[in-house]
Amino acid sequence: MKFAVIVFPGSNCDVDMYHAVKDILEEEVEYVWHTETDLSAYDVLLLPGGFSYGDYLRGGALARFAPVMEAVKEAAERGTFVLGVCNGFQILLEAGLLPGAMRRNNSLKFRCFHTPLEVVNTDTPFTSHYMEGEVISIPIAHGEGNYYCDPATLAELEQNRQIVFRYKENPNGSVGDIAGIINKAGNVLGMMPHPERAVEDLLGSRDGLRLFTSILQAWRESHVTV
Numbered sequence: 001m002k003f004a005v006i007v008f009p010g011s012n013c014d015v016d017m018y019h020a021v022k023d024i025l026e027e028e029v030e031y032v033w034h035t036e037t038d039l040s041a042y043d044v045l046l047l048p049g050g051f052s053y054g055d056y057l058r059g060g061a062l063a064r065f066a067p068v069m070e071a072v073k074e075a076a077e078r079g080t081f082v083l084g085v086c087n088g089f090q091i092l093l094e095a096g097l098l099p100g101a102m103r104r105n106n107s108l109k110f111r112c113f114h115t116p117l118e119v120v121n122t123d124t125p126f127t128s129h130y131m132e133g134e135v136i137s138i139p140i141a142h143g144e145g146n147y148y149c150d151p152a153t154l155a156e157l158e159q160n161r162q163i164v165f166r167y168k169e170n171p172n173g174s175v176g177d178i179a180g181i182i183n184k185a186g187n188v189l190g191m192m193p194h195p196e197r198a199v200e201d202l203l204g205s206r207d208g209l210r211l212f213t214s215i216l217q218a219w220r221e222s223h224v225t226v
């Protein structure tokens with residue numbers, strides 16, 4: 001099983017993501033530059049946080065045009081697991097892989113601290129190792145995390161159980177306290193908090209690690225060899 005960390009000009013959480021997979025999860029992982037067009041060698045695609053293209057226009061608004069994004073879309077359509085964290089989530093929204101959009105935080109300030117999150121849906125490849133309703137501690141670090149979608153889309157997200165994480169103490173004004181959503185097919189997850197920054201005691205929380213172990217289990221279950 002091989003993970004890819006997609007690196008855009010301006011990504012800055014790529015090293016954290018790589019460390020979480022390589023050193024803590026102990027799985028194979030490679031950095032993949034944004035010019036790559038073939039992702040067929042990878043089983044899981046990780047879009048890390050940062051300031052791709054300097055957040056010009058909006059977070060993710062330019063990265064969605066990077067050559068690698070066509071390959072990300074194709075892989076997502078094939079059912080490959082895709083995780084976008086923070087700027088990675090913004091890119092998935094801008095690329096249309098997830099519904100809705102990101103606005104500036106309602107405080108108009110960059111917010112950076114550990115925040116309690118409720119795990120709303122554990123019936124996903126990313127969250128099976130959590131308990132439904134469990135409150136976990138994962139850090140946020142963003143200026144544009146104020147998730148917005150129209151009421152019809154929100155109703156659809158609720159109905160399809162696509163809301164995976166909700167803030168317990170909303171730090172940015174996001175609609176419905178949404179911190180993370182999954183696509184309808186259930187293989188593309190975007191979230192503002194950083195699970196890769198909560199994978200060992202040194203970081204103040206290990207609550208993010210189960211997201212990675214959930215992915216591992218889901219992948220193994222779909223690739224059983226007897």
Ligand SMILES: NC(=O)CC[C@H](N)C(=O)O
Pocket residue numbers: 013048049050051052055059085086087088141142143144145
């Ligand atoms: N840590 C991040 O990915 C930051 C995301 C984005 N640049 C923002 O400030 O909202």
